[in-house]
Amino acid sequence: MKGVLGSCVNPACQYFQTPSAKASLKCAKCKTARYCDRNCQRAHWSYHKQFCGIWAQTSADQSEIPLAKVKQKMSELVWLIRGIPSVTDFLFATCLEEKRQGRRGCMDFEFKTFEDLYEAVRVLESQPVTKAVPFFASPDSPSYRPPGSNPDIIKLRKIVQDDLVTKVVGSKCAWIENSTRVNLQMALDLVAKRDDMMVLSVTVLLKGTYATHTHDFLYKDLSYRPSSYGESSGQ
Known part of the structure; x- marks a missing residue:
């Protein structure tokens, strides 16, 4: 089945900011950051971990966004x-x-x-x-x-x-x-x-x-x- 179009958030990836069915893997915690595969996700984790919690909280709290x-x-x-x-x-x-x-x-x-x-x-x-x-x-x-x-x-x-x-x-x-x-x-x-x-x-x-x-x-x-x-x- 064809994946949902998304853009990989890893700047080193060829699908960075480019919609592709390959960028269908979501971060399990924030459910927002998309990646092409586990390798892209692991390579980007040292940066994504800084804001993963912010995205997770934003997704869980619909009344107030932590800024x-x-x-x-x-x-x-x-x-x-x-x-x-x-x-x-x-x-x-x-x-x-x-x-x-x-x-x-x-x-x-x-x-x-x-x-x-x-x-x-x-x-x-x-x-x-x-x-x-x-x-x-x-x-x-x-x-x-x-x-x-x-x-x-x-x-x-x-x-x-x-x-x-x-x-x-x-x-x-x-x-x-x-x-x-x-x-x-x-x-x-x-x-x-x-x-x-x-x-x-x-x-x-x-x-x-x-x-x-x-x-x-x-x-x-x-x-x-x-x-x-x-x-x-x-x-």
Whole structure:
């Protein structure tokens, strides 16, 4: 009998994000992650185990979706993207071109599942670190530290797996407009007339039509006005 079409969640598999009758094996615990066979499942377990419990709880609880761990990973994604100059350069170039056309919006990374988000974080974390530098956020950012505080340290990375990063992370990114999110609109007001600062949004789709969002700012020179803190951005 022909299997149900699904996509294998193992990025090393040829059926990753490609609907196939072969991806019919489900994780017994969360009943959501699909694999082609036991080999794919075993190879992916070290990553899937991080979010298997979240999926299992979501499947069992129809009234409340646990979001704490998802939110944490969303923030980690923004932090990782901030530290990859080749990615931020692309985001800024795209954003500025849209603004020149008179459009109001931001770059958004949308993930259809928790698992897609976790996999994107893993892929970016696997890229080699070139150096660590101090980082200062704007006063309007969730990452803000008052003047005089010890700076955060951010690891700068270089992409060496272009195809994998594009497939797992880059394919999720797009320009969005006309959002009804009030907090996002306030953030867009702050960067409307600035070319050195942009908004980056992350969206994860949940049950039905529900989704969870977060956003933060990216800065052209990594940090926000580093001279006001008496520090150098390190770039």
